[in-house]
Amino acid sequence: MQPIPAGFFQADAVSLARRLIGAELYVEGVGGRIVETEAYRADDPASHSFRGPSPRNRAMFGPVGHVYVYRSYGLHWCLNIVCDGASGGSAVLLRALEPLAGLEAMAARRGLDDPRRLCAGPGRLTQALGIDGTHDAMPIDAPPFAVVPASGTHRVEHGPRIGITKAVDEPWRFCLAGSAFLSRPLRRAPD
DNA sequence: CGTTAGATCTCCT
């Protein structure tokens, strides 16, 4: 696996969210292709960082290229990559993977074996890869994590984010066009 | 197909 280019994560959340589509993510060799992301900017009312640092979100104000892992609705974990470190508070949420390696480990952790449902959603993705709060603030370009940049050509579509109640119209959800591994179909803007 | 309730963490008012 080739290393991540220097400065890969040194970008604003929206451009990194787009660039991560088609890249690959592995944890202890288990993972696959990133097919769905969402951008959360520092000045974004929907972002956990909007009201400043707290014990939970402190990783969002730490080094670029580290992860922010938080507990969602009391029982799920969600994985973000911190970016745009100048002022802090900006990150990309990883929402879905196309499983490529370690399918058996994922199935065991998830309690099901349908590849389409193993990593189709932020909580499912972390469960399948064995990610929890112990990973919070770790660098994503070092073990147990590994990221491989996208290669070749592919089409990226974007639309509104999911599950939020603020800034609902910002089209900062990015998906690999035609992927069968999304958490939900993309709601496209009318022509 | 669709909608709903319940799991119970972290932060804000």
Add this chain to the structure above:
DNA sequence: GGAGATCTAACGT
């Protein structure tokens, strides 16, 4: 006290 970047099972159509 209540909302939230979620998911699952259960139930109605």
